[in-house]
Amino acid sequence: MAAVLAMVARGCGGVWRRLRQRCAVRPGSGPFPRGERAVACNARGGMMSAGKSGLTPWIPVVGLEIHAQISSNSKLFSGSQVQFAAPPNSLVSFFDASLPGTLPVLNRRCVEAAVMTGLALNCHINKKSLFDRKHYFYADLPAGYQITQQRVPIAVNGSLSYSLCIDNKMSQMVTKTVRIKQIQLEQDSGKSLHDDARSQTLVDLNRAGVGLMELVMEPDMCCGEEAAAAVRELQLILQTLGSSQAVMAEGQLRVDANVSVHHPGEPYGVRTEVKNINSIRFLAKAVDYEIQRQIEELGNGGTISNETRAFDSKLGCTVPMRDKEGKQDYRFMPEPNLPPLILYDAKSLPANMNHQQVINIDWIRERLPDLPSVKREKLVEQYGILPEHSFTLLNEDGLPEFFENVVKQTQMKPKKVIGWILNDLLSYLKQHSLTVKESPVSSFLLADLLNLLEKKEISSTAAKQVLAELWKGKGKTPLETVKEQKLELLQDQKELEQICQAVIDGQENEVMAIKAGNQKVLNKLIGLVQKKTQGRSNPVLVKQLLEKKLSE
């Protein structure tokens, strides 16, 4: 892999970029993979040449198919419970087990979740959508078919906007869009546990029948970073809407990537499908690896076959999947047990229908919460922070609220507070793998500390020391800590003046240099005063005093 990356670097002539963290946050935070990217996308979104220079460039094309588990109490077509990790086959109804004589009954909440998601992604909601059967044989699909919406899905033609840092400087954030082809409702399958030792598969149907929203994106992306950013934004949107909790680790958000490469001006290349991607970080890695693999293969005169590959997170590469030979024929047919799904809006609302049987798109639209992009804009507008700050804030669950609470309780300007939140608090949390909720430093404590700083009772170096102490969670207030460690700034002007004079008197050479015009030496004097006061002097005030004395 390293040799390949090196090749790319040479061929790109330095276009190769190393991903940096944004907003001076420590490594490990943020949605993007740490360290090196395998592929560099230029500002226009195209790909740079790989391999030996002189070859025509390759354009990678990435499309995503995302399955989001709907957050609901019961399943899509039956009344059994939706819950992660329960005793095997305990959340299974007769319908889920596909026993004869059972019929699907559509869950209203699932439809609402899909409509909300469609509206949030700027889709056209189909007032009439249809259900179909997709047939294939697998042990965890007891019916032998999955009920889905292949012909007319519930929502079509939407878009998802997401942001990326296009270079190492934090200030350059660019907004990109990926088109959403459609959103459809479908059933989840059960879970298979492969027991190779005993040559058998164990099947748990708890997950069978859970409602899913399948989001199909157009292949508008060109690299792993874009795919990761898009999925991260989608995750935030789903969590804000509440339509899905979208936790990838629990299988509530599953992403399959379709990857191909082609030369500019030529038709799209053969695509491969990459599955088994368990986190956003791995998504970027898997996509970039696959792009690189295809480029290498084609560069060596090989061909790409339309196959399904699995991402091996340990090895960091994709491998062909067994069991998936050839193109599947799903023999789609209309689901005969379900009439079309009809949705209404304010204009078409039927007069004398039971409320419970009516889903009103406009009613749902009016009640949509603020989406992440809107929340970010509001934070920037209200508090005067930078867009990148707002981006990092929203990326962390609970952090915007924490920030707002601190701002409410302190006189320090929000623009200064944000620095403490993103640089100090967030990096502490990341170092110790804690969520905002688990922070030993509450917003109240931090606000208290920042007030001391704002009132100039302590220096900012002292404040950092206090924060380190507070972090240990021993229950002391900032003021107590300051007193204990004797960190208060010297308030006695006279005493400070005396110390300054003493330093001046003891540093003849430096004084001469300053008087001769070398201002930089002043910093040395300031440093000496700091030493004498054990860090308890206000550097700005010290500078003023020294300058005044030296000009006398």
Next chain:
Amino acid sequence: MRVLSLGRWLRAGRVPPREPASRPSGHRHSGHRPQGPPQELPQGPSQKVSVEVLEHLEHLALVDFRDSEGVERLQKAIQFADQLHEVNTDGVEPMDSVLEDRCLYLREDDVTEGNCTKELLENARETVEEYFVAPPGNIPLVKLEGQKTFLQGSK
């Protein structure tokens, strides 16, 4: 609705009468397979089902055509169904469910079922600690003792 009534005619073994209302007068029905004036069963050039298609079907539907009679029966069934092409469906919305005029009932999101592990597992031939047991990998095509399927044998 037209499709339903056609079914009745087919079962009776007769060819459905022309429906004059469906076409402007004096205009032969177009866009369908030219079979000539309809008689009992159209004997015209029907498609012969290729071996590749048959193998594909066996693999997909996990059936075994077993012998030439099975394949012949399939052939006849396709021929029989091809009669549907006789019907002029210009301007007719395809029907995909007899329920199309009904309201799709929406259920409230309450937990009302489940917790019947024991009952469900009773039907299974083999279970392991409350899991169903299935063969490894995907479900294979059942092979007769030492015998290949008819198609495999005829290659």
